[in-house]
Amino acid sequence: METLAAFFTVWADPKLFALVAVGTFAGIYIGAIPGLSVTMAVSILISFTFSWDVNPAIALMIGIFMGGVYGGSRTAILLNIPGAPSAIATALDGYPMAQRGEAGEAIGITTVMSFIGGFAGIIVLAVAAPVVSDFALSFQPRDYMLLAVLGLLLVGSLASGSLVKGIFAGALGLMLGTVGMDPLTFTERFTFEIPLLQSGISFIAVMIGLFGVSEALTQLHQIDKAAVRQSIDRIVPSWSTVRKHLPLSMQTSAIGVFIGALPGTGGDIAALLAYDHAKRVTRNPERAFGDGAIEGLVAPETANNAAVGGAFIPMMTLGIPGDAVTAIMIGALFIHGLNPGPMLMVEKPDMFWFIVGALVLANFCMLLFGLTGIRLFVKIVEMPRAVMVPLILLLSVVGAYAVNNSITDVYWMLGFGVFGYFLKLYGYPLGPIILGVILSRLLDDNWRRAIISERESLPAFFHGLVTSPLSLVLFLSVIFIFVSQTPLWKRWRRGRTGPARPPAEPGEPEDATLS
Template structure:
C-alpha cells in the first residue's frame, strides 16, 4: 500500500502542467534526435543541460529523461526505412526491419516497434516502481569476471545472427574485436594499431562504422539492380500490424522486455547485449528460423522491446546506488548534482516526491511517445514512395551529415566512406556485417574485463568457472554453441566448437 501512495504522490508531481510541458518537450526532442542518425541523445542532453537549470529539479530531470527514452523510440525508424542504424542497439533491427520495408511492410515494422517499445517501456517502469531497491544488488554483483563471461555469451549470440557460413561470421567477429581495440589501451595507455595516425588514438567511432557497413553499403548494393529497387515502393499494404503480426510478436515482446530489463540494470553494454540476445533467442525458439533475415516481424519486435526495457532498467543503478550504467545516465546524474541532489541509496527515502515524480512522468511520457509516433508512421512510409534514384543521394547526404554531427570530425566521414566500400565488397563475397558490429562493441569490454579478472585472480583461469554468475553465463554460451551441433552433425558447424577455446 505504501507503494500505491507513493505512486499517487508521484503522479501528483508529474501531472503538474509545467512538468507535463517539460515532459512533452523532452520526448519530442528525443524523438527528433532518435530519428536523425548520428545526433544521439548524448549531444542533445549535454546541449540542453544548462536549460534545465532554470526550472525545478523535477522538471529539469523529467525533460532530460524524456530525451533519453524518447530517442530510444525514434532509433529504429531509419534502421527500418533505409538500413541506417543510429546506434549499436538498432543494428539488429536493420536485419529484419529493413527486409520488411523492402517487402512493403515498413508500416507494420514501424508499428510493432512503437507498440513493442511502449509495452516494454511501461513494464520497465512498473518494475522500476516495485522492485528498484531490491534489484540494486544485481548491478554490483557483476565484477570483471562476470562481465567477461557475459561478453562471451554476447559474442556467441552472433552465431545466430548469421545466415551464411559460420567461419566467415567468426572471422568477421574477430575483425570486429581487432577494430574495437584500435586506440589507446585503457589499462596501460599504450597506443595500439594506430599506425602513427593521431585520429586513431581515440579509436574508430561506432557510428561511422555502422553507418558505412549498413547504410552506404546498402546503397551501393541497390544501385546494382535496375529493376528490383521498385519493389520497395511497390506494394505498401497496411500501416499497422495485422492480427497475425500481433500473434507472432506477443511472445517476442514479452521475452524481449524481460531480457532487456534485467540486462539494462548492468552498467555498460547492457542494452546492446539485450537487443542482440533477444534476436538470437527468438530465432532459436522460432519454428521457422529460416525466415529470420528475410523480414520476420519477431526479429523486430523482440530486440526493439529489449532495447526500450533496457532504457528503463538503466535507471535502477543510478537511482538506487548513484552508479550511472551508461553515458546518458551519467549526464542525468550530472543534472541531479547540479540541482543539489545526490542520487544514491538515500535518494528514494530523502526525496520521495522527486523519485516517484520522475517515474510517473516517464509513464506519461511513454503514452505521449506512442501518440506522437503512431501518426508519424504514415509519414515515414510515404518517404519510401520517393523514386530510389532521388532517395539514395539523400540517404548518402544524411549519413555524411549524421556521421559528421556525431563527432564534429571530418576523419569520421572518411571512415564511414571506407567502411561503406569495404562493406559492399564484404556483402558481395558473402561476409555479413552484423557479427562485426557486435564484436566491435563487445570486444573491447571483453578484453578489458579479461585482463582485470586475470589481475584479480592472479592468472587463475578457474575464476570464470568458480564464480556462479560467470559460470552460468559460460554455461549458456556453451549450450548455445553446442545446441546446433546435436541434431545434425554437419561438417561446417563443427568449426563452431573451435570458438570454445577463445
C-alpha cells in the first residue's frame, strides 16, 4: 500500500503534476535547440531548486530529462541538425522524410516510438533494477573497450555509399576526439604546441558544424528552389504501423535499457547501436536506410528513450550515475539529505517509487506534447530557403556558443561546417565522424585501464578476454560484425537469400539495396 501511495504521489498532488508537465514541455523545446543540452538545463536547475523540498525538485528535473531526450529529434527531422547527440541516428532517415514532405508523419512516429521506449525502460527500472545493476557492474574495462570497438564497426551502417570512405571518416572522428590533454598522463596529443588545442575540441561544436552549417551551405545550391510542401494529414501513426514495428521497438528498447544502465555510456551510443541492429534485422524495408526508412526512426528513438529508465537503475540501486544527467541528480539528492544507493532502497523506498511514478507521468506528458504543435513546427520546413539558411546558421551559432559561452567554439563550428560541406560534396559520410568522436574517449580510457589492470601485460589481457564469458561474447560479436561487413560475406548472403529488394536505381549505391 505504501508503494502505491508513493507511486501516485506525483499524480495526486496538483503542484507536482504541474511541475512534471512543465518540465517535460520545457525539455522538449530545450532539447530541440542544438547546443542547449538536458545536462546543462538540469545543472542550472540545482541552483534554483536548492531551497525546495526534494519531491518538487526531482519532479521538475525528471520532466526536463524525459522531454529533452525526445526533443532532439525535432530539429534532426526538420533541419538535419540533431538537437542532441542521441538524435544523430534519427536525422539519417528523418530528414529525408521531411524532404519528401513527410515531416508530420516522421515526428508522429518518433513521438509514439519514444513513448514505447520510455515505457519499456521504466518497466525494467521498476521490476528488475537490482538484477540489471548487478549485471552492469560485472563489466570490466576491457568490456567497455570491446563495446566501443563494437560501436566503431557501425561505420558500415552509417556509410551508405563507400565503406572505405566511412572507415576514413570514422578514423578522422577518433583522431578529433583525442585532441587535447591526455586525461591519465596529462601529456598533450595532437596539439602541435598550440595552447588553444590543449582543452580539446568541443564535440557539440563538431556535431553542429558538420550537420547544421554544412546543410546550410548545401541548401545554397538550391536557394531558388521552392520549399517542399508537407503533408500533415496523418500525424498519429496507425495501429497497423505501430504493430508492424513493435517487435523491432522491443528489441531496440532492450538495447537502450542495457546501454543506459552501463555507467558512462548513454542514449547516444544506445541509439547508434540500435540503428545498426535495425539495419541488420530488417529484411525488406519499404525504403532503403538513409533514404527515409521508418525503421531508421523506430530504432534510435525507442533506444534513446529506453536509456532514460536504464540510467536510473545504477543510480537508484548502487549510487552510480548512468549518465551525466543522473550524476547531477545524485548531487541534488545529496543536497536534500538523501544518499542514493542500496541504503536509499532500504531507508527511503518511497523515493524510488516516487521517481518511477514521475517518470511514467513525464512519459505520458511527452506523448501529449509531442503530438501537439506539429503543424506549427513543420512550417519551418516550408519556409523559403532564403529564410531557412540564415535560420539554420543562427541556431548553429547560438548552439555552439551556449555550450561553454565561448566564441572559440563558434569558430570551430564554422570551420567544421565548411569542412563538412566539402566532405558531403565528395561523397564522404558525416555520421562516422561523429561516431568516432563519441567513442574515442570510451575506447581510449578503457583500453589503458584494461592494460593497467593486467599490469601492462598483453598476454594477461588476452587471457582475460577468452576466460571471461562476458568478454568472450563481446569479442566474438566484434569478429562477427567485422566479418559481416566484408564484400565476401555480403555476396555469400545475397546468393543464399536472394535479393532483399528490387535492383538499385541508377545512381543508388548497390549496398543500399541490402538491409
